[in-house]
Amino acid sequence: MENIAKNIEKDLDEVRSLEDLERVRITYLGRKSFLSENLRLLGKMTPEERKEQGPKLQAIKEHITRTLDEKKYALEQTSFDWKKDALDISLPGKKSPIGHFHPITQTIREIEDIFISMGFDIADGPEIENEFYNFDALNFPKNHPARDMQDAYWLSEKNEKGEKLLPRTHTSSVQVRYMQENTPPFRIIIPGKIFRHEPTDASHEHTFHQFEALVVGDDVNVAHFKYIAQEFFSSFFDTAIEIRLRPSFFPFTEPSFEFDISCAVCEGKGCSVCKRTGWIEVGGAGMVNQEVFVLAGYKENFYRGFAWGFGVERLAMMKYKIDDIRLFHSGDLRFIRQF
Amino acid sequence: MKYCVSWLNELAHTHLSAEEMAELFTRHSFEVDGIEKIKSAPSGVVVGKILDISLHPNADKLQCTKVTIDPQEKEILTIVCGAKNITVGDIVPVATVGTKLEEDCLITKSTIRGELSEGMLCAEDELGLGKDHSGILQLDKEIPIGTSLVEVFGQGDEVIELDILASRGRDALSHIGIARELSAITGGENLGENRGENTPPSLSGEKENKESEKIHINIESKKLSKRYMGVLLKSVNNTAQTPDWMMRRLRACGVHSINIATDITNYVMLETGQPLHAFDAKKIGDVSQKISLQIRKGRKGERLSLLDGKEVEVNENDIVIANDQEVLALAGVMGGKTSGTSKETSSVFLESAWFDPISIRKTRMRHKIITESSYRFERDIDPEGVSLAVARAIELFKKYAGAHIEEEKDLYLEKEKSVAVILPYYEIQSLLGVSIPLEKVVSILKLLSFKVRQDGEILSVYVPSFRKDIRTFQYIIEEVGRLYGYDHIQPQALITPLRASRENSSHKIVRLMGNALTGCGFDEIMTYSFYGDETVKLFGLEKESHFTLLNPLSPDQKYFRSKILPNMLKAVPANIKRFENINIFEIGKVYEREDDGSVKEYQRLGIISSQAKKEKKGETLLRLKGTIESILFSLFGQYPDVSPIEFEKGLEYFHRSQSMDVSLDGVLIGFVGTLHPSITKKMKLPEQTAVASLDRDALAFLFERESRYYTPLERFPSVFRDISMKVPYEITAKEVEDAIREIIDKEHLQSLELFDVFEKEEEKNFAYHLEFNSRQRTLTGKEIDDSMERVFEKLDSLGIEIRK
Known part of the structure; x- marks a missing residue:
C-alpha cells in the first residue's frame, strides 16, 4: 500500500497533458484500481479490522486526490500563452470623469462635519438682511463705523416694511433670528456667504464666507468656549492645538476676545506662517452680551452663551497654502481641479 | 497710537523693556502694532555752525563747507557735503573724526575728490534718530555750539505702538491710561502716588x-x-526753548516740535488724552477787554483756512469755534491759520473742551482730515478730564513759557451720570469658568481706579468717568478676567445631554446634489452675487426685480443677481480655451425683489455643460438632460417629466425650441435647455452649450416627501420585442411612447426603451426595446403577439410607418 504514494509520483513525472493525467487518475482512483478494490473489501471486514484499515485507506485516497489536483492546477497554468496575451499596462487608464468640489465647499463641509460630530445643528439665514438683524439686534450703536458705506454695502431699496437693507456683513446676523425661534439650550453653527465694501486684492475680498458658532444654555462659560474651540481646531488641523484669548471688543459680546491658535505648522515654535510668534489669529469670540439676549426676547441674565466666528477663506488658505484670495471666485478650473 | 516706553515706566513705576510690555499688553490689553527703538545719538557728534559754503571744484554734486564746533567759533573744520538743504548760519550735527556712526562707518580725515574733509554733516537717519534722509538735520539755533548731540536728544528710548480698541478711546489714548493698565497688569502701585517731576497732578475737588x-x-x-x-x-x-525731555517724548510719539505753546498742548494731549488747542488770543478778541466765542454749527458759505493751509467750506454738520466776525477753528479737528500761535504770540487762549463725537467724525470724513485731536474727540473724550488737562497745561505754561493766568472760564452744561455696578462675586466664576480670589478681584479693580465697596461677596463697583465703556457687571468681569489673565482659564468640557444633530432636508439635498454632480464629472465653481446693466440687458431681465447696491465697487457689480447662470457663463470662454469641454455647477443664492418690496431669496443650482468641438444637434443638451435624469432617479427613484418651457418673464434667455421645464411628481424643479442664440454669440460661448437651473427648495420639498418601498423582484421570465419605425417629424418621442403605453396592459409592460434614433431631413426613425413580464405567470407568445399587433395598428393610425 505504501508504495502507491511513491508510484504515483513516478507516474506523474511523465504526465505531459490533461489526457495523461486522466489516465493516471483512472489507474489510481478508478473503479478497478487497487485502492478502490481495497475500499470495497472494507465492508467484509470485522469491525476491529475496519477500524484499523479504514482510516489508512482514507488517508491514502486523500493524498492521491490532492496530488492529482496539484498536478492538474500546474498543468493548467502552463497551458496559457501569457506572452501572446501580454498588454502594455503603462498605457493610460480610461478615466471616469469625476468632478471637483470648490475648496471652500470642502472646507465648509469639513467644518460642518466636526461640529455635527459634537452635536451642533446647522442654521441658516438670509444674505440680504435688514439693518435690525445685522446691526441693531447685535447691540451696534446707531453711529458705529461698521455701518458706514466704506465698510458695508447698502441697498438702494427698502423692504416692504420700509426697513433699510444690506448684504449681511457677518453671519452673526443669524444669531437673533435663530434665538427668536428657539429656546435654549442649543448649540448651532451658521456657515454662510457675507459681503463687505472692500476693494479686492490678493488678501482682500468683498465676498467671502464665515462660520458662526453659538452655544446658549444655563451654564456656559469661557472655559467651555476654550474647550470647544480647542476640540474643533485640533480636529480640523489633525494635531493638538492650543487656544489663546486676547482682549477685544465687539458690541454683541461681553467679554470679547480675539482668539489665536497655536501654529499648526511649527507647533508654536515660531515660523514664517505665524510670523515667528507661534500663534495665528483666526477669529473673534465672546460671551453673548445680555443686550442681545434681551433683543432676542430672552430675560436678562437668565441665559449665558458664547459666540464665535471666523473666516472660511482664511482657514482654506492656511490649509492649502493659497496666496491669493481672489482665486476663490475666479471660476478658473485650473484652480478648482487641484482640489 | 505710539507710546514712549520710558514715559510709561515713569508713570507706572515699572522698569520694563518694550518687549516685556508688548507681551503683557498683547495678553491683557491691546494688540501691539510694533516696537521702535530710538537710539541715542552717537557720541562724537556735536552741534556745529556752518560759516561758509562753496562749490566743490571737482564735483558738481558736492559742496565744501567751513564749520565750527568751537563755542568761541575759532577752530574751523573743512567738511565736504552732498546735501543741498544747508545755508550759512545753520546749526547742524557734525560727526567729528573718530566718530563711529553705524557699525562699519568710522569717520576719518579724508580727501574727497581732492578736497580735505574733516568730519561729516549728518541727516536724521545717519544718526539713527529717525528715518529722514531728505537733508542735513537742522537743529535749533539756540543750542550752544559744541554741545554733544547725546545731550540734545538724550539717551535712547523705545516706542511701542498699540492698537487701541474702539471702546477704549476715552482712557487708553493717553500715556496715563496705558500706565494705569500697566499698573493693573503688574499689580503695581496706584497711579498718581509718588508723583514724579514730569508727571501730571491728580485732580480732585x-x-x-x-x-x-x-x-x-x-x-x-x-x-x-x-x-x-x-x-x-x-x-x-513763545520763543522759549521746549525742554529736552518734552521734546524727546513728543518726538518718540511722532509729534514735531513747533513752539512751546503748541508743544505743551500736544504734550498734555499725549499725557492725558484730552486734546487742547492754543489760539493766539490777540487774533481772536481784545485781550484787555473781552474774548467772546461761540461754539455753534457751521453756516452755509462760511469758509476757513486751516493750520495746514487747506481751505474748507463748513456747513451745519460741522461744529465751529467762531467770534463775532469769523470762523476761527473747525472744533476738535483743526484750528484756523490766522488764529494760530507763532513765535510772536504773547497771549494764549487755551481751549479744553468736549465735542460731540458723531459730529467730529462726520466733519473729519467729509473734509478728509484726521488729526490726533479728531481721533480722540471722535472716541468720546472724558468731560471730567477737561479740567485736569487745563491744570496740567497751566502748570507747564507757567514753568516753561513764563506765562501767568489772566482768567479762566469753565462752562459745564451737562455732567454724565456716574455709574455704579453691583457685582456678585460668584458671577465671575460662572461667566469665566475660573475661580479668581476675591482679594485679587478687588485689587485689580482698584488699580484700574474703580472704587469698590465690599459687602460680603457682593461688590459695589463705582466706575470712573473715563471708563464709559463699562455698563454692566459683565463688563467688570471682563476687566477682572483680562487683567488676571485669560491664560489662567483652563479648557473645560461642556456637560450637556447627548443630543444627535438634526440635518434639515435643504442642507442634505444640497450635499447630495453636489456629490452626484461631482460624481458625474462636474466641477464646482463660485461666482460673485453681483452683475451690472450689461448683463441685465443681455439676459432680458427686469431691473425692477433686482436689488441695487447703493455703493457698488464698480458698475458691473451693481445688482444683486436674480439668476445664477449669467455670472457662471462668464467663466466659460476662458476655461473652454484650456479644456475643450467643461462641466460646471454652482450652488448659490439668487435674490428677487417682489412688487411690494419684499426680499425673496432662492438657493439655485446652476449647471453648465459646454464643448468646444462640434457635435450632432442636441447632443450636448441631451447629455446634460440625461445627467440630470440619472441624478434625480438616484435621489428620488423616478425620472422627471419635461415639457416645453413656459416663457414667463425672466426666462427669455433660453432658446425658444430647445428648452424645457423639468418637474418631478408634479412639482416644477427647474429648467434645462440651451441659450438664446444671441447670448451664445455675444458671450462668445461655444454653440455646444447646455444649461440648467434647479431650485433647491423644490428639491428639498420633494426629498422630505420622498418615501421609497421595495418592489418584489420578478419571478417569471421576460419576453423581449423590438420595433423600428419611421415617424413623421412633428410627432415626438413622448407621443410615441404614450401611444404604446396606452395599448399594452401596464401590468405586462415591464420596460420601454428608445434605443436608437436616426434623423434625416424631414424624417426620423425610432427603435424601441419592449420588455414583457407578468408578476403572476409566464406570458404566452400569442398574448404578446396580439399586443404587438394592436400597437402596430395604433401607431399606423398616427401615421407612423412600422419597419418589419
Missing part, C-alpha cells in the same frame, strides 16, 4: 463752572459741547 469777566463763551447746544474751558494766559514767551 477742582471747582467747576468757573466764571470769568473777560471770557464769554456761548455754546449753541449742549449736544455740540457738554463742556468748554477757556484760559487766557498772558506774558507767554
